[in-house]
Amino acid sequence: MTQTSRLSAVQASYDTVAVDCARLLGGDLEGRPLDRAVLNAFAEYVRGGGGGAVADLGCGTGRVTAYLDGLGVRAFGVDLSPAMVAVARRSYPGLRFEVGxxxxxxxxxxxxxGVLAWYSTVHTPPGELPAVFAEFARVLAPGGHVLVAFEAEDGVRRLEHAYGHPVDLDVYGTPPELIAPLLAGAGLAEVARMVREPGAHEHGLQGFLLARKAPRGPAA
Ligand SMILES: C[S@@+](CC[C@H](N)C(=O)[O-])C[C@H]1O[C@@H](n2cnc3c(N)ncnc32)[C@H](O)[C@@H]1O
Known part of the structure:
Protein backbone atom coordinates (compact mmCIF):
# COMPACT_ATOMS: atom_id res chain seq x y z
CA MET A 1 0.00 0.00 0.00
CA THR A 2 1.38 3.44 -0.89
CA GLN A 3 1.42 6.29 1.63
CA THR A 4 -1.31 8.08 -0.35
CA SER A 5 -3.65 5.09 -0.46
CA ARG A 6 -3.02 4.38 3.24
CA LEU A 7 -3.87 7.97 4.20
CA SER A 8 -7.01 7.80 2.03
CA ALA A 9 -8.07 4.61 3.84
CA VAL A 10 -7.41 6.22 7.25
CA GLN A 11 -9.37 9.32 6.26
CA ALA A 12 -12.29 7.33 4.84
CA SER A 13 -12.40 5.11 7.93
CA TYR A 14 -12.51 8.05 10.35
CA ASP A 15 -15.02 9.89 8.15
CA THR A 16 -17.26 6.82 8.53
CA VAL A 17 -17.00 6.51 12.32
CA ALA A 18 -16.84 10.22 13.26
CA VAL A 19 -20.36 10.70 14.64
CA ASP A 20 -20.49 7.40 16.56
CA CYS A 21 -16.92 7.85 17.80
CA ALA A 22 -17.92 11.16 19.42
CA ARG A 23 -21.00 9.51 20.94
CA LEU A 24 -19.15 6.47 22.33
CA LEU A 25 -15.77 7.99 23.26
CA GLY A 26 -17.06 11.34 24.62
CA GLY A 27 -15.98 11.31 28.26
CA ASP A 28 -13.37 8.59 27.99
CA LEU A 29 -10.71 10.64 29.81
CA GLU A 30 -12.89 10.75 32.92
CA GLY A 31 -12.06 7.14 33.75
CA ARG A 32 -8.33 7.48 33.01
CA PRO A 33 -6.59 9.35 35.86
CA LEU A 34 -3.07 8.51 34.64
CA ASP A 35 -3.82 9.88 31.16
CA ARG A 36 -5.14 13.07 32.71
CA ALA A 37 -2.01 13.29 34.88
CA VAL A 38 0.21 13.10 31.78
CA LEU A 39 -1.89 15.73 29.97
CA ASN A 40 -1.87 17.96 33.07
CA ALA A 41 1.93 17.76 33.26
CA PHE A 42 2.25 18.51 29.52
CA ALA A 43 -0.03 21.56 29.92
CA GLU A 44 2.02 22.77 32.89
CA TYR A 45 5.27 22.47 30.92
CA VAL A 46 3.74 24.40 28.01
CA ARG A 47 2.37 27.14 30.26
CA GLY A 48 5.71 27.35 32.08
CA GLY A 49 7.50 27.69 28.76
CA GLY A 50 5.61 30.85 27.86
CA GLY A 51 2.18 29.49 26.99
CA GLY A 52 2.58 29.18 23.22
CA ALA A 53 -0.22 27.59 21.22
CA VAL A 54 -0.59 23.79 21.20
CA ALA A 55 -1.58 21.84 18.10
CA ASP A 56 -3.53 18.66 18.85
CA LEU A 57 -2.50 16.73 15.74
CA GLY A 58 -4.94 13.98 14.82
CA CYS A 59 -7.43 15.59 17.19
CA GLY A 60 -10.37 13.42 16.13
CA THR A 61 -13.54 14.61 17.86
CA GLY A 62 -11.60 17.32 19.73
CA ARG A 63 -12.18 15.85 23.21
CA VAL A 64 -8.50 16.17 24.21
CA THR A 65 -8.17 19.61 22.58
CA ALA A 66 -11.07 20.70 24.81
CA TYR A 67 -9.44 19.10 27.85
CA LEU A 68 -6.25 21.11 27.22
CA ASP A 69 -8.29 24.26 26.67
CA GLY A 70 -9.83 23.66 30.11
CA LEU A 71 -6.29 23.63 31.55
CA GLY A 72 -5.61 27.12 30.25
CA VAL A 73 -3.66 26.05 27.18
CA ARG A 74 -4.27 27.78 23.82
CA ALA A 75 -5.11 24.54 22.02
CA PHE A 76 -6.40 23.95 18.50
CA GLY A 77 -6.94 20.76 16.52
CA VAL A 78 -5.84 19.37 13.16
CA ASP A 79 -7.12 16.13 11.65
CA LEU A 80 -6.96 14.25 8.37
CA SER A 81 -10.69 13.47 8.44
CA PRO A 82 -13.08 16.29 7.44
CA ALA A 83 -15.94 14.46 9.21
CA MET A 84 -13.95 14.33 12.46
CA VAL A 85 -13.16 18.05 12.12
CA ALA A 86 -16.87 18.78 11.51
CA VAL A 87 -17.82 16.85 14.67
CA ALA A 88 -15.11 18.65 16.67
CA ARG A 89 -16.31 22.07 15.45
CA ARG A 90 -19.92 21.23 16.35
CA SER A 91 -18.95 19.87 19.78
CA TYR A 92 -16.58 22.71 20.72
CA PRO A 93 -17.65 25.80 18.75
CA GLY A 94 -15.29 28.04 20.74
CA LEU A 95 -12.19 26.15 19.56
CA ARG A 96 -10.40 26.07 16.21
CA PHE A 97 -10.17 22.83 14.19
CA GLU A 98 -8.64 22.43 10.73
CA VAL A 99 -8.27 19.62 8.23
CA GLY A 100 -4.61 18.76 7.74
CA GLY A 114 3.48 22.34 22.19
CA VAL A 115 2.46 19.46 19.96
CA LEU A 116 0.13 16.70 21.09
CA ALA A 117 -0.23 13.44 19.17
CA TRP A 118 -2.74 11.50 21.26
CA TYR A 119 -3.09 8.06 19.65
CA SER A 120 -2.87 9.72 16.23
CA THR A 121 0.46 8.27 15.07
CA VAL A 122 -0.90 4.74 15.60
CA HIS A 123 -1.87 4.41 11.92
CA THR A 124 1.55 5.55 10.70
CA PRO A 125 4.01 2.72 9.92
CA PRO A 126 7.15 3.09 12.08
CA GLY A 127 9.24 3.68 8.94
CA GLU A 128 7.32 6.91 8.32
CA LEU A 129 7.57 8.23 11.89
CA PRO A 130 10.92 10.03 11.38
CA ALA A 131 9.29 12.34 8.81
CA VAL A 132 6.30 12.94 11.11
CA PHE A 133 8.51 13.73 14.11
CA ALA A 134 10.70 16.02 11.96
CA GLU A 135 7.54 17.97 11.11
CA PHE A 136 6.64 18.20 14.83
CA ALA A 137 10.14 19.56 15.52
CA ARG A 138 9.90 22.06 12.65
CA VAL A 139 6.71 23.72 13.93
CA LEU A 140 7.76 23.73 17.61
CA ALA A 141 9.45 26.79 19.05
CA PRO A 142 12.80 26.19 20.80
CA GLY A 143 12.02 24.79 24.26
CA GLY A 144 8.58 23.57 23.10
CA HIS A 145 7.19 20.22 24.26
CA VAL A 146 5.68 17.27 22.44
CA LEU A 147 3.52 14.58 24.01
CA VAL A 148 2.84 11.33 22.15
CA ALA A 149 0.35 8.67 23.30
CA PHE A 150 0.48 5.29 21.58
CA GLU A 151 -0.09 1.56 21.81
CA ALA A 152 3.17 0.28 23.28
CA GLU A 153 3.27 -3.40 22.28
CA ASP A 154 5.25 -4.14 19.16
CA GLY A 155 3.23 -5.39 16.18
CA VAL A 156 0.46 -4.53 13.76
CA ARG A 157 -3.21 -4.98 14.58
CA ARG A 158 -5.77 -5.09 11.77
CA LEU A 159 -9.03 -3.23 12.43
CA GLU A 160 -11.99 -3.99 10.16
CA HIS A 161 -14.81 -2.81 12.44
CA ALA A 162 -14.97 0.14 14.82
CA TYR A 163 -17.82 1.99 16.53
CA GLY A 164 -20.32 -0.19 14.65
CA HIS A 165 -18.90 0.50 11.15
CA PRO A 166 -16.59 -1.26 8.72
CA VAL A 167 -13.13 0.37 8.63
CA ASP A 168 -9.85 -0.28 6.84
CA LEU A 169 -7.15 0.47 9.43
CA ASP A 170 -3.84 -0.93 10.61
CA VAL A 171 -2.81 -0.05 14.17
CA TYR A 172 0.95 -0.06 14.70
CA GLY A 173 2.15 -0.84 18.22
CA THR A 174 5.50 0.80 18.95
CA PRO A 175 7.36 0.38 22.24
CA PRO A 176 8.76 3.53 23.89
CA GLU A 177 12.23 2.09 23.22
CA LEU A 178 11.48 2.68 19.53
CA ILE A 179 9.64 6.00 19.83
CA ALA A 180 12.24 7.73 22.06
CA PRO A 181 15.21 7.43 19.65
CA LEU A 182 13.04 8.44 16.71
CA LEU A 183 11.99 11.59 18.56
CA ALA A 184 15.61 12.21 19.57
CA GLY A 185 16.65 11.81 15.93
CA ALA A 186 14.30 14.68 15.10
CA GLY A 187 15.84 16.86 17.83
CA LEU A 188 13.17 16.10 20.47
CA ALA A 189 14.89 14.90 23.64
CA GLU A 190 13.01 12.67 26.06
CA VAL A 191 11.77 14.30 29.27
CA ALA A 192 9.72 11.40 30.64
CA ARG A 193 7.84 8.25 29.65
CA MET A 194 4.99 6.27 31.14
CA VAL A 195 3.70 2.81 30.33
CA ARG A 196 0.47 1.60 31.87
CA GLU A 197 -1.67 -1.51 31.73
CA PRO A 198 -4.62 -1.49 29.32
CA GLY A 199 -7.94 -0.08 30.51
CA ALA A 200 -11.39 -0.82 29.13
CA HIS A 201 -11.51 -1.21 25.32
CA GLU A 202 -7.71 -0.96 25.04
CA HIS A 203 -5.28 -3.47 23.55
CA GLY A 204 -2.07 -4.17 25.47
CA LEU A 205 0.26 -1.73 27.19
CA GLN A 206 -0.28 1.97 26.58
CA GLY A 207 2.70 4.31 26.14
CA PHE A 208 3.16 8.05 26.72
CA LEU A 209 6.31 9.94 25.89
CA LEU A 210 7.05 13.58 26.67
CA ALA A 211 9.94 15.21 24.80
CA ARG A 212 11.34 18.68 24.34
CA LYS A 213 12.99 20.64 21.55
CA ALA A 214 16.26 22.21 22.74
CA PRO A 215 15.83 25.78 23.99
CA ARG A 216 17.51 28.58 22.08
CA GLY A 217 21.14 28.88 23.19
CA PRO A 218 22.63 32.16 24.48
CA ALA A 219 23.45 34.63 21.69
CA ALA A 220 27.13 34.46 20.75
C1 LIG B 1 -7.37 6.95 17.31
S1 LIG B 1 -7.97 8.49 16.73
C2 LIG B 1 -7.50 9.58 18.06
C3 LIG B 1 -8.26 10.87 18.04
C4 LIG B 1 -7.98 11.82 19.21
N1 LIG B 1 -6.58 12.14 19.34
C5 LIG B 1 -8.54 11.23 20.49
O1 LIG B 1 -7.76 10.64 21.27
O2 LIG B 1 -9.73 11.33 20.71
C6 LIG B 1 -6.75 8.88 15.49
C7 LIG B 1 -7.02 10.21 14.77
O3 LIG B 1 -5.84 10.58 14.07
C8 LIG B 1 -6.20 11.07 12.78
N2 LIG B 1 -5.03 10.84 11.91
C9 LIG B 1 -4.46 9.65 11.59
N3 LIG B 1 -3.41 9.83 10.78
C10 LIG B 1 -3.32 11.19 10.59
C11 LIG B 1 -2.42 12.02 9.84
N4 LIG B 1 -1.41 11.48 9.13
N5 LIG B 1 -2.60 13.36 9.88
C12 LIG B 1 -3.62 13.91 10.61
N6 LIG B 1 -4.51 13.17 11.32
C13 LIG B 1 -4.34 11.84 11.32
C14 LIG B 1 -7.43 10.25 12.40
O4 LIG B 1 -8.20 10.87 11.39
C15 LIG B 1 -8.15 10.14 13.74
O5 LIG B 1 -9.07 11.19 13.93
Missing part, protein backbone atom coordinates in the same frame (compact mmCIF):
# COMPACT_ATOMS: atom_id res chain seq x y z
CA UNK A 101 -1.93 16.11 7.58
CA UNK A 102 0.58 15.52 10.38
CA UNK A 103 3.53 15.06 8.05
CA UNK A 104 2.84 18.26 6.08
CA UNK A 105 1.44 20.97 8.33
CA UNK A 106 0.30 24.31 6.99
CA UNK A 107 2.28 26.22 9.65
CA UNK A 108 5.43 28.32 9.75
CA UNK A 109 8.57 27.09 11.53
CA UNK A 110 8.82 27.46 15.30
CA UNK A 111 5.33 28.81 16.00
CA UNK A 112 4.07 26.34 18.62
CA UNK A 113 4.63 25.95 22.35
Missing amino acids: RMAGLDMADGVLG
